[in-house]
Amino acid sequence: MPKRVAIIGSGQTDHTSRRADVNIPELIKEAVDRALVDAELTIDDIDAVVIGNMEHFEGINLSDMWASEGSGAVMKPAMKIATGGTTGASVAACAYYHCASGLFDRVLAIGWEKLSESDTTTGIITAFDPIVERLTLAGAVGGLAIEANLYMTSYGITQEQVAKAAVMARKNAQRNPHAHLKLDLTVEQVLNSPMIAYPIHYLDMCPTSDGACAVIFASEDVARKSANPPAWVKAAVCRHNHPYIGDVDWRKSTLESAAIEAYRLAGITHPRRELDVIELYDPASFALLSWIESLHICGPGEGGKMIDTGAITMEGDIPVNPSGGVISTNPIGATALIRVAEAALQIQGKAGARQVEGVRTALATGFGGSYWSEVFILGRAS
Amino acid sequence: MSEEIIVRRTALRIPYSWAAGAHATRFYREIADRRRIMGTRCPRCERVLVPARKSCSRCFQDTTEWVEVGPAGVVTSFTIVHYSEPRIQPMEPPFAVALIRLDGADTALIHLLGEVEPSEVRTGMRVEPVFADEPKGRILDIRYFKPVSVD
Numbered sequence: 358m359p360k361r362v363a364i365i366g367s368g369q370t371d372h373t374s375r376r377a378d379v380n381i382p383e384l385i386k387e388a389v390d391r392a393l394v395d396a397e398l399t400i401d402d403i404d405a406v407v408i409g410n411m412e413h414f415e416g417i418n419l420s421d422m423w424a425s426e427g428s429g430a431v432m433k434p435a436m437k438i439a440t441g442g443t444t445g446a447s448v449a450a451c452a453y454y455h456c457a458s459g460l461f462d463r464v465l466a467i468g469w470e471k472l473s474e475s476d477t478t479t480g481i482i483t484a485f486d487p488i489v490e491r492l493t494l495a496g497a498v499g500g501l502a503i504e505a506n507l508y509m510t511s512y513g514i515t516q517e518q519v520a521k522a523a524v525m526a527r528k529n530a531q532r533n534p535h536a537h538l539k540l541d542l543t544v545e546q547v548l549n550s551p552m553i554a555y556p557i558h559y560l561d562m563c564p565t566s567d568g569a570c571a572v573i574f575a576s577e578d579v580a581r582k583s584a585n586p587p588a589w590v591k592a593a594v595c596r597h598n599h600p601y602i603g604d605v606d607w608r609k610s611t612l613e614s615a616a617i618e619a620y621r622l623a624g625i626t627h628p629r630r631e632l633d634v635i636e637l638y639d640p641a642s643f644a645l646l647s648w649i650e651s652l653h654i655c656g657p658g659e660g661g662k663m664i665d666t667g668a669i670t671m672e673g674d675i676p677v678n679p680s681g682g683v684i685s686t687n688p689i690g691a692t693a694l695i696r697v698a699e700a701a702l703q704i705q706g707k708a709g710a711r712q713v714e715g716v717r718t719a720l721a722t723g724f725g726g727s728y729w730s731e732v733f734i735l736g737r738a739s
Numbered sequence: 740m741s742e743e744i745i746v747r748r749t750a751l752r753i754p755y756s757w758a759a760g761a762h763a764t765r766f767y768r769e770i771a772d773r774r775r776i777m778g779t780r781c782p783r784c785e786r787v788l789v790p791a792r793k794s795c796s797r798c799f800q801d802t803t804e805w806v807e808v809g810p811a812g813v814v815t816s817f818t819i820v821h822y823s824e825p826r827i828q829p830m831e832p833p834f835a836v837a838l839i840r841l842d843g844a845d846t847a848l849i850h851l852l853g854e855v856e857p858s859e860v861r862t863g864m865r866v867e868p869v870f871a872d873e874p875k876g877r878i879l880d881i882r883y884f885k886p887v888s889v890d
Contacts, residue, residue: 377744377746378744416749416751478824482827487755488763488877488878489878490849490878491827492829492877492878492879493829493836493849493851494836496824499818502818503817503818503837503838503849504816505818506817506818507815507862510816554818554821555818555819555821555857556818557818599797600796601846602847602849603846603848603849604796604847
C-alpha cells in the first residue's frame with residue numbers, strides 16, 4: 358500500500374518571455390527558494406530532488422548535473438525526468454512515488470524551461486519519429502490542429518466558442534502575478550488573429566515562456582506537522598499512448614482513461630459536483646472545451662455549452678484554470694508542474710486573487726508526447 | 740542592473756543516421772518498386788496497421804501477415820497549415836495535412852493533400868496517392884494524396 362503523501366509548499370518564478378537577468382540554475386533557484394520559504398524549510402530538510410525539462414530544447418544534456426547550483430541536489434539523491442509536455446507532471450508523480458514508497462520524507466520536485474534560449478521548433482521536431490512522421494507532421498501545432506478540427510467537426514463546436522475560452526483564460530491570468538500573458542482580449546481579436554494551422558489561431562495557442570516551478574512533497578507524518586496546510590495527493594495516474602498520430606483511437610483518450618482511474622482512487626463518482634476547481638493542461642484553447650469532456654465534467658459535445666453558460670469561468674460552478682492556464686504561461690518543462698502547484702494552492706487557500714472559494718478537491722492534468730496524459734487529484738482532507 | 744547581459748550564441752550541427760528496420764524498408768520498397776501501400780496485421784486484434792510495422796502497440800504482439808491497402812482512402816481529420824517553417828515544411832504554406840484511413844486499414848496515415856484548394860478540403864473526402872517519380876525510400880515517395888476524381 359502506498360503511504361499517504363501531501364504537497365506542503367510550492368514556489369514559482371514570475372513567468373515571462375525572457376529572463377536574461379538570470380542564467381538557468383539561477384532561474385531554478387528562484388522557484389526553489391520560494392518553495393522552501395513557503396514550506397518554512399531549508400534545503401537541508403530535503404531528502405531527494407526530482408528535476409525535469411524538455412530534451413534538446415536548450416541544447417544541454419545532463420541539465421540535472423549543472424542545475425544542482427539551483428536545485429540544491431548536491432550530495433542528495435537526484436534524478437531527471439523528461440516526458441515532453443507532461444514532464445512537470447511526471448516530476449510531480451515521481452516525487453509522489455518517492456514519498457509514497459516510504460523511503461523519503463521530503464522530496465523537492467522541480468520543472469523549468471528557458472524557451473527564450475532554445476530553438477523550440479528544433480526541439481519538438483526531434484520528438485517525432487524520424488522515419489514515419491517527421492517529414493509530414495513535425496512541429497507543435499499540426500497534431501493539435503487535427504485533433505481540434507476532429508472535435509469541432511464531430512460536435513459542431515464553433516470557432517467563437519473556442520475563442521471565448523481563449524478570452525476567459527487570459528482574463529483569469531490577470532489575477533495571477535506569476536502569469537506570462539495577462540491579456541484583455543475580445544472574441545473578435547482572437548478570431549482576427551492570424552490562422553496558424555486551421556482551426557487554431559495565434560491567440561488560441563500557448564506562448565513560449567521562461568520560468569521554473571518547485572513543489573515540495575512530504576510523507577504523512579511530516580505533512581501533518583507542516584507549517585502550511587497540506588494538499589493531500591488522492592490520485593496520480595499516468596497513461597501513455599500509441600506512438601503515431603494515425604494510430605490514436607480518438608474515442609479512447611488517455612486523459613479519459615487516467616481520469617476514470619483517478620476518480621476511482623479518490624472515490625469520486627460525480628466529478629462535476631465533487632471537484633471544486635480544475636487546472637487543465639491546455640496547449641490550445643479548444644482543449645478547455647474538449648478535454649473537460651474527457652474528464653466527464655460534461656457529456657460529449659457539451660464543452661461549448663460549458664463556456665456559453667459560464668460554468669467554467671471564475672464565477673461558474675466548476676472554474677477551469679484560474680491561473681490562466683497553459684495558453685497564458687508555458688515554460689514547458691515547468692508547465693504541468695505549475696498545474697499541480699496551482700491545484701495545491703487552491704486546496705491550501707493560498708491562491709490570492711485567483712482563489713476559488715471553499716476548494717476541497719482539485720484536479721490537475723498534464724499533456725504531452727503522442728497524446729498522453731497525467732491526472733492528479735488533490736484534497737484538503739487526508 | 741544597468742550593464743548589458745552577456746549572451747553567448749552558438750549552433751550545433753549533429754549528423755545522425757537512423758535505421759528504418761527491415762519492416763519499414765519493405766514498406767518503402769513496395770511503394771518504390773510496385774506502387775503498393777502495405778500494412779501488417781496483428782494476430783490478436785486482427786487490425787491492419789499502416790505503415791507496416793513489426794509489432795502492434797495495442798496488443799504488444801508481433802505482426803504476422805502483410806496486407807495491401809488502399810491505395811485510396813478517406814480523410815478522417817485535417818489541418819491547413821498557414822505558419823511558415825521552411826526548415827521542416829514539405830510544402831509552401833498554406834497546405835493541408837490530413838489523417839487518411841486507407842481502404843482496408845484500421846489505422847490512419849498522416850500525409851499531405853495536393854491538387855486541391857485548402858479551402859475545399861473536407862472531412863470524409865475520398866483521396867488517392869500521387870507517387871513520386873524518383874522514390875528515395877521515405878514517406879514522401881507518396882508525394883501527396885489528391886481527391887479521387889469522380890467520373
